[in-house]
Amino acid sequence: MSAFPRPQQQGLLEGFLRSALAQKPADVSFPSFREKKRQRNVFDVCKAVHESEYQQVKRPIDTRTKKPIEPAHKFEVTLGPDNFTEEKYKLFANYQRVVHHEEPTKISKGGFKRFLCSGLERSTLVVDGKENKIGSYHQCYRLDGKLVAMGVLDLLPHCVSSVYLIYDEDVNDWNFGKLSALREIALALEGGYRYYYMGYYIHSCIKMRYKETFRPQYLLDPHTNTWSPLDADMLQRLSGRTWVSMSIERYLQTPEFQQKLDVNPVKYETALEYINATNESDNPDTHKSAKTVFEAHMPGAMTLDEVREQIDLDHWKVKIEERVFELEDLVSWDEHDVSEPRSLKGIVAELAACIGRELVQNTILSFG
Numbered sequence: 001m002s003a004f005p006r007p008q009q010q011g012l013l014e015g016f017l018r019s020a021l022a023q024k025p026a027d028v029s030f031p032s033f034r035e036k037k038r039q040r041n042v043f044d045v046c047k048a049v050h051e052s053e054y055q056q057v058k059r060p061i062d063t064r065t066k067k068p069i070e071p072a073h074k075f076e077v078t079l080g081p082d083n084f085t086e087e088k089y090k091l092f093a094n095y096q097r098v099v100h101h102e103e104p105t106k107i108s109k110g111g112f113k114r115f116l117c118s119g120l121e122r123s124t125l126v127v128d129g130k131e132n133k134i135g136s137y138h139q140c141y142r143l144d145g146k147l148v149a150m151g152v153l154d155l156l157p158h159c160v161s162s163v164y165l166i167y168d169e170d171v172n173d174w175n176f177g178k179l180s181a182l183r184e185i186a187l188a189l190e191g192g193y194r195y196y197y198m199g200y201y202i203h204s205c206i207k208m209r210y211k212e213t214f215r216p217q218y219l220l221d222p223h224t225n226t227w228s229p230l231d232a233d234m235l236q237r238l239s240g241r242t243w244v245s246m247s248i249e250r251y252l253q254t255p256e257f258q259q260k261l262d263v264n265p266v267k268y269e270t271a272l273e274y275i276n277a278t279n280e281s282d283n284p285d286t287h288k289s290a291k292t293v294f295e296a297h298m299p300g301a302m303t304l305d306e307v308r309e310q311i312d313l314d315h316w317k318v319k320i321e322e323r324v325f326e327l328e329d330l331v332s333w334d335e336h337d338v339s340e341p342r343s344l345k346g347i348v349a350e351l352a353a354c355i356g357r358e359l360v361q362n363t364i365l366s367f368g
Helices: 007-022 033-041 045-050 086-098 109-116 169-174 176-191 206-213 232-240 246-251 255-263 271-277 304-310 344-355 357-361
Strands: 075-081 123-127 130-143 146-156 159-167 195-197 218-220 227-229 317-320 323-326 364-366
Touching (some): 045 176, 086 169, 109 159, 159 169, 159 176, 169 176, 176 195, 176 206, 232 246
Antiparallel strands (some): 075 130, 123 130, 218 227, 317 323
16 A cells, blocks of 8 residues: 555645634634744643643634534543532541441431531731642532532641542542642642642552652651652662651761761661660751650550550551551561650550550541
8 A cells, every 4th residue: 555645635625724724613723833842852741731731722613513523522620618518528437437447327417517627727928929729629620510529628828738638439540549649739830839748648558659659759757857868879768667767867967976986886877776775965967765654654544564554556557558457467577666755656655555455446546
């Protein structure tokens, strides 16, 4: 078969092209060669996330009716107050029932209001000459008019903070965690906010792993309240340990610390080992922990032996973002003992000692 049209075919083709060009709708614009080249080499996140919105979709003109051709589906995103509506509650109830497997009798409008509608007061604030929204908002995603997802956001003077996300079971396969994160990044860029906070990151929770795919990204150091890059080195440490403080581990490599080793040659592999073994009062990055609940013999609290004998910590329920587990399901849970104060098991044991067996049996721990 020839790769080029024969003369008679070419005439028909030219006639078709002339007809098509004559009917090209006036409201459809085509990018220039320079713009196409730029788009191939530069990713514009704001442009990309808005392309699917109903208001941004280019609608060609129907040559017969002279009216714009409507798209097959209508996708819309709006930002509004964090108030209660029946539509939002219906979405919340579906999410709690399907994703968290919560019993319908435990899902209530009051719980929805307390959890998702009790945020920061809304106002505006001029930052760097630009008026920004401040307070708590709901970002609503609608498909063909139906509310299919809702993000709960705190807008602060310099950042967009992602608090929570709920979505309908019909869009379970859409990766709404990633989609909403891109939308919120675009919101931060367009609003002139300097930072975007993705919320909690628990490395052992598989459903949170999508957050590590965003770059560049930083984790807040739990010991010094400083930021450390979430890079390959950090991920490797998180995969092999239950607790990581990059600021302390960097300190362990400094000449100052190496000089101390010459006097007392002890090698600490991790920051946690160092904290548990030393009291470096001259180093601002470290401190000796206060007495535990058990060591302080706090009035009204259970003793360590009583916790061991009377409370089943393994089956204490814990909610991590979108799912409910038992503590024994967590990675490395069995590697530590309740007597280790800086381990998760030790921290949970102290809390249990303070609230008692009955509350442990009837509560769910929440890590965001």
